[in-house]
Amino acid sequence: MSPVRDRLAGIDFLAPSHEVARALIGVQLLVDGVGGLIVETEAYDEQDPASHCFGGPSLRNAAMFGPPACAYVYRSYGIHWCLNLVCASAGHGAGVLIRALQPTHGLDRMRARRGVDELRLLCAGPGRVGQALGIDRQYGGMRLDQPPFELLAPAPAAARPLLVGPRIGISKALEQPWRFGLAGSRFLSRPFP
Numbered sequence: 001m002s003p004v005r006d007r008l009a010g011i012d013f014l015a016p017s018h019e020v021a022r023a024l025i026g027v028q029l030l031v032d033g034v035g036g037l038i039v040e041t042e043a044y045d046e047q048d049p050a051s052h053c054f055g056g057p058s059l060r061n062a063a064m065f066g067p068p069a070c071a072y073v074y075r076s077y078g079i080h081w082c083l084n085l086v087c088a089s090a091g092h093g094a095g096v097l098i099r100a101l102q103p104t105h106g107l108d109r110m111r112a113r114r115g116v117d118e119l120r121l122l123c124a125g126p127g128r129v130g131q132a133l134g135i136d137r138q139y140g141g142m143r144l145d146q147p148p149f150e151l152l153a154p155a156p157a158a159a160r161p162l163l164v165g166p167r168i169g170i171s172k173a174l175e176q177p178w179r180f181g182l183a184g185s186r187f188l189s190r191p192f193p
Contacts, residue, residue: 025182028154041099083133110123
């Protein structure tokens with residue numbers, strides 16, 4: 001694996017998913033020039049019963065077992081496309097769900113895709129993020145260090161106070177504190193407990 005693929009925007013994509021999820025807070029994520037600041041993430045790992053890769057590789061989750069710093073895209077409830085960033089070494093399934101962005105780039109395109117004007121509602125939730133960024137199945141497996149993706153390094157960690165709590169919208173491993181958010185952000189999908 002190349003150093004570019006393993007470390008992108010200052011983040012080590014070979015690290016455990018909960019460390020990558022924490023480090024992604026404050027990173028600028030753009031897809032074809034549309035996106036914003038990552039303000040909420042959730043970590044998932046092969047050993048985690050709530051993860052799509054818990055049962056091992058399949059046609060659906062193959063990207064999660066591939067090289068790090070790639071996209072894993074899945075359809076939630078048959079409606080919403082959700083974006084995950086793959087981490088850990090090839091052969092070990094792990095990823096980070098992008099739960100919310102603070103929209104900063106391509107606002108008109110996001111508004112058109114989402115059909116809403118309110119800035120806070122453009123990317124507050126994983127389904128909304130996928131729709132606002134125009135994510136669908138074709139993005140699955142794409143490298144994050146090449147167009148249409150762009151990841152830009154975050155501010156120093158001291159400038160990014162974090163919230164940590166249990167993941168939401170799952171029925172297994174509810175006690176795992178693998179949801180991370182930017183403290184004080186009005187763009188989170190839901191408040192932290």
